[in-house]
Amino acid sequence: MNAEQNKPLRIAVLSFAHTHAISYCEALSGRADIELVVADPDGAAAPDDAPRGAELAASLGVDYVDSYADALAWGPDAVIVTAENARHRELVELAAEAGAHVLCEKPLATTLEDARAMLAATERAGVALMTAYPVRFAPAFADLVRRVRDGALGTILAVRGTNNGKLPSDRAWFTDPELAGGGALVDHVVHCADLIDELLGARAETVYAVANRTIHAGAAVETGGLVTAKYPGGVIASIDCTWSMPESGPAWGGLTLQVIGTRGSITIDPFAQHVAGIASDGAVWASTGDNLDAAMLDEFLDAVRSGRAPRPDGAVGLRTLEVVDAARRSVASGEAVRLG
Template structure:
């Protein structure tokens, strides 16, 4: 592959075992100690990378220092916009030169899903810590190889689960872990939006690996897992497609159920077909938590059986995320289920859901 840009242009022309660690309270996640900084280069300077870079302006422990792009003109734009040294920018073909740069400690891979595997393996060989955007890969096999490569290189592999540092989500987890909700009986979770440009990479299976399920349905899977504190043992799923032309290669709308060892059931759905579809509702024997919006960039809102939730929403989620991840790497803070192993668990569920769809909704063991 010459570059991400070349690949995109070419393709465009063609048709958790839990419990979650509770050491981080919302307040601690929002204000980590500022003693050292993790120096990060973003791999793939698209729209999400821009969001991460903007959020990192307010970070205390993480610092953006460079990037990797197949579009040379972006170097001038990014170095000017974010005050970065041009010496810390690279092309995909000379990606390995980052190994020689002592000013880069970690890379954050924000490329299309199918490229996560390759660049994680390449980064690990360079001895750099890896943050990989979700989903971590397009298959269980790739996820396992990514974990093995980072372990062999003795570098950290974190998945971009920004919500694991977000205050409303942290409070939901705290309430569940503390027993305030009692035994979890049921979870209802859904996330989706109306997809726009039919030529975008997210609708190309070779780049995305799947459709709505891979993109935002993963929030529903991950959310149900941290809401129950358990791993699903079976799934049953169906797909609906209203536009077989636009969504020829990937899934449009998926509904599924997940069963957990305690007997709790999660009813979930994801879509690329309509907006205003975002909720996480957790019902326990003693109480409930409802987040809505629950998974987007914010502000997240919520209520419980005790009343309305109120947490700090002044920061971008990625600010909490990057400072939190830096705190884990630099200061040994316990990881709130953001590791490659966490990403692998979600990939196992995703594969089981696709198998169930292919089998006509048959129950598949995870």
């Protein structure tokens, strides 16, 4: 390995808006092969309950710069975009212009037009675009994919996904229709859509969805939803994306995937491994499973170092956004929507 390959990678995290930015900083901070900076210029003005900006960076022990321009002028090899959904396009395009590879938080964008523009910008610049789907890296999912492809379940008939969680109350933008692009349909459908597409090796043909605000009735976006998608061969997949975990719950929520075939069924629950109990300061719920964010970051960093395309890439982010877009149109029309 030459001296250039031994140099630490420069990584800039753009925004603390998404709470996953904290996990990414914790995974990268202190690594000898990484130099890390964060910029969160919108944090000070955000109406959030939890810390943002320089205060949060200091608590995490990471270097902070005041603007996205400063972060990009630093010359990062790659950036991680964890801003509000509606701001993804601008930051990805700026990063591409600066020649930085990009890991972008899900959903890739709030509109298909923005997502396509992001793919085009990174392709023109010759930089990688990866979509942040950490559950792809769960050992349970890898084992499920292997069993399905080996024929252990026979012909697949149906898939049932759930991605339920708390209303993200400490980040106000999650319930802002403009910044988020929607509510539970936008926030939680894409994870399961990614897993189902990868599992079946196919894209959804039609999407039907219903949504409501029965839970958290005062929210400006949908807080509950159920999406049903039909895949080639007649496979029916459903995704429950409701923000149904109460605020008093000890954990943020969870994700499950059940696959039903002619020879049996398998259910995975990648976040189930934990210790739980009651302590003097309240309920205890601590994950003891694999750090999926760290595994996803390892894939991204290896792709940046080697010059190969990361997986899942930006095209996957666009494809899963197409499912969300169809779901939103289905809710509005009351009818199933055929994907192009």
